[in-house]
Amino acid sequence: MGPTLRRPRRRRWASLLGVTAVAVTAGGALACPAGAAGKNVDFATHCIPPAIAGLPPIDGTTTANVSVDNTSPKVGDTVKVTYTVVAPAAGNPTELDLPADIMTPTGKVTLGGTQTGDVTVAGPKKNAPVKGKAPFPSFSMTGSFKVTKAGAITLSPGDYNIHTSYIMELDTPCTVTSPPAPVSETVTATDGSTPGNQRALTLGSASGNQGDSVTVNGNGFTAGATVTLAGRSGDKQTGDTATVTADAQGAFSGSLVVTDKTTSGIVAYEGASWDPDNGAGPAAYVVNGTTPPTPGGSQKLTTIVKAGALSMSQAGDAVALKAVHFGKGGPSTGALNRVTVKDFRGGPAGWSLTGKVTDFTGSGAHLTDPGAKIDAGKLSWTPACATKAGSPSTCKAGSAGTVGTSGATLASTPDGTLTGGEFTVDAGLSLDVPAFTPPGTYSGVLTLTLS
Structure with missing residues (x-):
């Protein structure tokens, strides 16, 4: 398809979805907000734009700053943390102006x-508002942690996600390329006069869609205690709760399904109800997709597409190759049992299916040499791969040739903006049997690995 046909299609995508896509920009750093402590640090960042934007993964530099409300806390104190992304590694890649108040960072x-x-x-x-082709503005995020140990505690900016709510709910996760990022702030904690509440918790994620579960980890709780995990909306508890049991060290790891769209934090506590003296948190958490319907009688419709897994199955686990004659030898041929690969992850990564084989060892009444074998390097294959119609990815068969103990590629799909689909993989097999191989039955194990 020529350029004159591609260009209008790009405009249509841009008019609908480009407003929520992001791309790396070369813009300079913005000034840190007044009054912020800590220091600005730069770190390499890997960002994955929304798949529907049609942009590949992109790499850039983030400038960020971490500040705290207390640089000399005591053990048991709660320290408020502000993470300011001074210059994001992302910007508006389209010519369209983006409206105000569509971006929620975590x-x-x-x-x-x-x-x-x-x-x-x-x-x-x-x-x-963000002009077309302009860098995204600086933004700040807040949270808190409880000091559990005395000494110097360093704070470094970590991964962040830009969630946009405009026509569609889309995410652009940006990860630190070589974690941890440089230290931006350091607090020095001292022992308090009284031990205080040592309970603390961390979350596996700072955001999720309605109905998603979030991992909650805690420590410093009473050994063997029943701990309630709960969502909080301001100063009230939501209906989202779960219970876990602390281990002998007072630690736990559990999950909480968050369905209340007003949830702004998650807590963990011992006892019948939330009490800061017997609990930890709240840890900041955002439920995505809570944009109210636009005015004018319109109705916002929302659905969730959940990612699946990469898996494979095979039609059988045994292959009988064609017999050859002693004194003649030659190719002992057959066909690999068909392998079906299903890639329902919905991300940018492709997959590779490889195989390796052991030596073929002999057995049987007519085998006079119990150590007889056929070398693994004698097995070769001719791969073939087919892609189910409608699959985003296209399967590529591996090269014909020797399998051996070091292995070879049977089939693969490349990385891309959006990958996935269903695929069938076959291969013709041929074992080159030496002419005077002692009579008997020879067996080897062909192991396939999907990654």
Whole structure:
């Protein structure tokens, strides 16, 4: 298809979806907000734009700053953390102007030194309008953590996600290429006069869609205690709750399904109801897709497409190759049992199906040499691969040739903006049997690996 046909299609996509796509920009760093502590640090960032935007994964540099409300806390104190992305590694790739207040950022701050872990942070859905091809503006996210150990605790900016709510709900996750990022702030904690509440929790993610589960990890709780995990909306508890049991060290790991769209944080506590003295949190959390319907009688419709897994199945687990004669030898041929690959992950990664084979060892009443074998390097294959209609990816068969113990590629699909689909993989097999191989039955194991 020539350029004159592609260009209008791009305009149509841009008019509908380009407003929520992002791309790496070469724009300079913005000034850090007034009054922020810590120092600006730069780190390499890998961003994956929404698949529907038609952009490949992109790499850039993020400038960020981490500040705290107390640089000299005591053990048991709660420290408020502000993660400011001064210059995101992303911008508006289209000519269209983006409206205000469509962007909700979430992220993590990495703790190091005497206390380790991640602090989830979230920002409000508030941004200035963004001109076409312009860098995204600076944004800030807040969260908190409880000090559990005395000493120097370092804070580094971590992964962040830009969620946009305009026509569609889309995400652009940006990860630190070589974690951890440089240290932006350090707090020095001292032992308090009283032990205080040592309970603390961390979340596996700072955001999710309605109905998603979030991993909640805790420590410092009473050994063997029943701990309630709950969503919070401001100063009220939502209906989303779950219970876990702390282990002998007072730690736990559980999950909470969040269905209340007003949830802004998650807590964990012992006892019948939330009590800051017997609990931890709230840890910042944002439920995506909560944009109210636009005015004028329109209705916003929302659905969720959940990612699946990469899997394979095969039609059988045994192949009988054609017999050859002693003194003649030659190719002992057959066909690999058909393999079906299903890639329902919905991400940018392709897959590779490889195989390797062991030596063929002999057995049978007529085999006079119990150590007789046929070398694995004698097995070769001729791969073939077919793609089911409608699949985003196209399967490519591996090269014909030797399999051997080192292995060879049977089939693969490339990385792309959006990958996936269903595929069938076959191969003709041929074992080159030496002419005077002792009579008997020879068996080898062909192992296939999907990655």
